[in-house]
Amino acid sequence: MYLEISNPMDYHVALYIRLSKEDENEGPSQSVQNQESLLREFVQQHRLSVFDTYVDDGWSGTSFDRPSFQRMIGDIEAKKVNMVITKDLSRLGRDYIMTGHYMERYFPEHRVRYISLLDGIDTGVDSTANDITPFPCHHERHVREGHLQEDQKCQAR
Numbered sequence: 001m002y003l004e005i006s007n008p009m010d011y012h013v014a015l016y017i018r019l020s021k022e023d024e025n026e027g028p029s030q031s032v033q034n035q036e037s038l039l040r041e042f043v044q045q046h047r048l049s050v051f052d053t054y055v056d057d058g059w060s061g062t063s064f065d066r067p068s069f070q071r072m073i074g075d076i077e078a079k080k081v082n083m084v085i086t087k088d089l090s091r092l093g094r095d096y097i098m099t100g101h102y103m104e105r106y107f108p109e110h111r112v113r114y115i116s117l118l119d120g121i122d123t124g125v126d127s128t129a130n131d132i133t134p135f136p137c138h139h140e141r142h143v144r145e146g147h148l149q150e151d152q153k154c155q156a157r
């Protein structure tokens with residue numbers, strides 16, 4: 001868990017915010033403004049410098065071919081960003097295999113520290129909180145068309 005960030009001036013932060021059309025039905029806690037407020041409060045408390053805020057509003061988390069996400073990846077490749085912060089892991093993506101790829105391979109290979117505030121994930125510290133497991137059933141249900149059926153594996157649990 002992130003308790004303190006030593007050398008905050010060493011980081012150039014990307015705040016990543018994503019809201020799909022389906023997320024809007026979950027209420028105001030998922031709104032772009034609420035996500036940004038939470039992220040900016042964290043940045044201010046830890047004296048971090050924001051390089052840019054990347055917002056994909058209305059984009060599903062099941063694909064990583066999102067305009068602002070791809071722009072953020074471009075800035076990482078250009079070494080303009082070395083820390084990515086999201087509200088929670090599902091904001092990064094809902095495809096748990098690809099989300100794991102970014103968190104466990106891509107970001108470390110590009111020397112990017114990833115922080116998911118509500119999940120307590122911080123790849124800059126050694127913690128079991130950084131071990132991702134498949135998303136809970138509500139994530140599996142959430143990405144299904146119409147949101148009418150839960151995955152049979154979830155129902156068996």
